[in-house]
Amino acid sequence: MKRLLYTIAACLLAANLTFAQDAATAPNPKVLPMFGKVAKTEAQQLQDEKFLSSCDKSFTTRTEASNFFMERGWEYLNEGQTDTAMYRFNLAWLLNPDNGDAHWAFGLVTVAKGNPQEAIGYYEKALALKPKNSLLLSDLATCYVTLYEQKPKKKTLSKAVSYLDQSIAADAQNAYAYFTMSKVKYFNKDYNGAWTYLHKGRELNMAGLDYNYLLQLTEKLKDPQGFYKSDETAAQPE
Template sequence: MKRFFLAAATLVLSVSMAYAQEQQPASNPKVLPMFGQVAKTDAQQKADEKFLTSCDKSFESRTEASNFFMERGWEYLNEGQVDTAVYRFNLAWLLNPDNYNTYWAFGLVENSKGNTQEAIGMFDRALKYQPNNSLLLSDVGAAYLQQYIKDKKKKSLKQATAFLDRSLKADQNNAFALANYAQVYYYNKKYTEAWDYLHRSRDINIMSLDYNFLADLLAQMPDPKGMFRNDPNAVESAN
């Protein structure tokens, strides 16, 4: 096991150094989902083959290697190093195109950049592998909510609602689905219901709380429970 980790660490270091030496603007396919979905040059294909061969020597399977690079990608994403994270996700995808987590990660990155249509396309790829994954479905719903904010089309809001319904059917305690549903009610001007779903989501997982949305909701209707106040100096009173 120690030998495996040493080999993996060496591989990651070599990949990281190569990436650092070749750091380029965000238009570089290396930092675009699925390498920008563009045809690769002969040199790039040879580099891919070399990388895959190295992984075959360092890991028991390409599935295991793919999962390893996914974990490194999440670590970089949590640190705010988006380009480096996407590069790791690309390596994970190269190792295993059937790793649904790669498409999920690409979707999250695209949605964070405001590229909602691209995000939805990636999420759709992930859903082919995990059609009943509650967290994935709630992320799709969130993407459609972002699309609605951009286009103000009822169709986008209906799509968001449909995916959030599916998400909650799979897991009624999915805090993020409940939080997103609060926004659905908000955009339908049903503020009492929006507060109900916001509190339900917060009670399950406080990390689901979107403070920007909270401010918007407070501007429309005071918190029925009095937990939140429309006061920039106020702090949430309940723990």
Template sequence: MKKLLYTIAACLLAATITFAQDATEKPAPKVLPMFGKVVKTEAQQLQDEKFLSSCDKNFTTRTEASNFFMERGWEYLNEGQTDTAMYRFNLAWLLNPDNADAHWAFGLVTVAKGNPEEAVGYYEKALALKPKNSLLLSDLATCYIAMYELKPKNKSLKKAATYVEQSMAADAQNAFAYFTMSKVKFFNKDYSEAWTYLHKGRELNMAAVDYTYLLQLTDKMADPKGFYKNETAVQPE
């Protein structure tokens, strides 16, 4: 355990100086995907090299190091520490620009911050590296749903439908794909089919039901199965 902690400390120490920011500058590049895509100074590039060199000494490969920082990033994200998570995702990307999970994480955080149009680019990069990943496909479909909710355009809804169909084809047990297809049907005003897909998703993973969306659906049409009460749409007893 001590060795692991020393490894983390050594790599992060090499990276820390690079991203020191004036406290008045918000947000700092280190908490933006790909470090904000800004051109780095010569001094920052030198610090990047020191960070990479430190990781080369502490990990067998840069791919291993990249995956290590991705794991730390997911841990921080699950704890709600988004900025710290993004910094770790950036380090993972710096170590391996072709790490699909890093681009996937960039997309997740970006859409969560209310910018699905930017997030699409990260998802598509990840998809190019993992073309058959069902969860990634359903996340991309959900991103297009978010775009549609901000700006109702049929193109976004069609894109969502295309990706969610591919997601279900890749894994018929992906509950999130069914929930997303339910929303596609909902926005197409096919409420009966929306209920059908919602129940399919519920049967696979009831904990993932979006109860805010459930209220919207019950406002349009009562649950044909009577599983959810139309007047409350709360979790069933």
């Protein structure tokens, strides 16, 4: 444990971690995907070199180091510390620009902040590196559904369906793909189909069910299977 803490401290010290910024200035690029995709100053490039050199001394390979910082990023993201998580994801990307999980994480955070159009680019880069990953495919499809909710266009839903078909083909046990396909059916006003896919997802992973969406679907059509009943406040299993 002491060795692990030393590794983290040494690498982050070399990276000169700081989130301080004036409220009137632009967001700190350290907490934006790919460091905001802006050209770095000579001083910033020097910091990057020190960070990479420190990691080279602490890890066997940069791929190992990149995966290490990805794990720390997921931990912070699960704790709700988005900025700290994003900085770790950026460090993982700096160590290995071909780390598909880093691009995936950029997409997840970006769509969560309400920018699905930008997030699609990160997801597609991740997909180029991890083409058969079912969860990634379903996340990209969900991103398209989110984009549709902002700007309803049929072709957007068609893209979602294409990725969902690939996701299910890669892993027929991916409940999230079925839940997202249910939403696609809902937006296409195929409420029976929406219920069919919702139940497929529910049978695989009840925890992944969006209960707000369940209520919306119930308002359009009561559950044909009778598994859920609706009342004034919620839809619940019989």
